[in-house]
Amino acid sequence: MAEEAAQEQPSPTAPRPVRCIVKLGGAAITNKGELESINEESLRSACAQLRQAMSESDGDGSPEKVLGMDWSKRQGDPADPAVDAELIAGMAGLGIDTNFIVVHGAGSFGHFQASRSGVHKGGLCSTLVKAGFVATRISVTSLNQEIVRALAREGIPSVGMSPFACGWSTKQRKLASSNASQIIQSLHAGFVPVLHGDAVLDELLDCTILSGDVIIRHLAQLLSPKYVVFLTDVHGVYDRPPTDPNAVLLREIEVNDNGSWSIVKPGLLQGNNKGVEISVAAHDTTGGMETKILEAAVIARLGIDVYITKAGTEHSLRALKGDVSTDSEDWLGTIIRSSK
């Protein structure tokens, strides 16, 4: 289901190749079964690993200075945030390579509001859909704010960017307008853009839900990152839902020029033409793992390796550093790559 690149005004070119576009999957950073609940430990660890992956220090053992950038008071925190202006003035720079883009999913934020009101199916003349559109955006933008704050606490200069507010829109659910100049200018200025799956206007349906997975594919087409990482709550793509005890992790998938794909590893599944069995949660409005695989295949066809793995593990850290290859026997996850 390769979607055509959106027709739009040309965006300015990126200053230098983006190193990595990463999806912080909603299944990993939120507790998916509990309405609007962040998985704090998973989010903290994903942000700390991102910081490590960006770090320019060669790890000589001395603790790195982290300039926390969340200077707002946190709920329940009695003290005002400490800002050591003298320390900051004495710092030569941030000591990190900020050439990353972060996109996060909605998890237990947004999907509930969207599915209850049918925002993904369109029809803004319905008061329920209109209210649901507003409720969905309140929910996903509040998650975006928390993620930006968590990244800022790790000293990552992150700025939240909502596709809806940047004027992104769709036509029959396919991206129609998606100007990335604000994203590119922010990268150029040394910021890490943090986008998210969003409720957007649709030329034919009035409105729909745009998945973070689709946003990543579009940005990969536009900016040609060195690699793309999807962090989620399972080790990668399995031959059937991982809740099945017989599910087998697919370690390597090859995508051909015509968009068809085949399993390379494990060898026992080579030539399996039954495809992958996927289950999607009832309230998920964007297609879950199926959308991720389809979008990842489009990215891989461009010659960009895609790594899908579990957040908060040694494997996610390696993926974020780009330290994975098809020979990495000890790496747990799915590599999706071009057959060329």
Ligand SMILES: Nc1ncnc2c1ncn2[C@@H]1O[C@H](COP(=O)(O)OP(=O)(O)OP(=O)(O)O)[C@@H](O)[C@H]1O
């Ligand atoms: N064949 C399969 N292989 C891997 N995961 C699968 C499969 N079938 C179903 N799943 C489910 O897909 C889920 C991950 O997909 P999902 O789209 O929910 O991830 P996410 O990107 O982290 O979340 P979000 O879309 O909210 O951002 C896992 O929780 C897993 O149980």
Ligand SMILES: C=C(C)CCOP(=O)(O)O
């Ligand atoms: C507003 C919503 C529900 C965004 C969905 O984005 P995704 O979780 O990346 O598929």
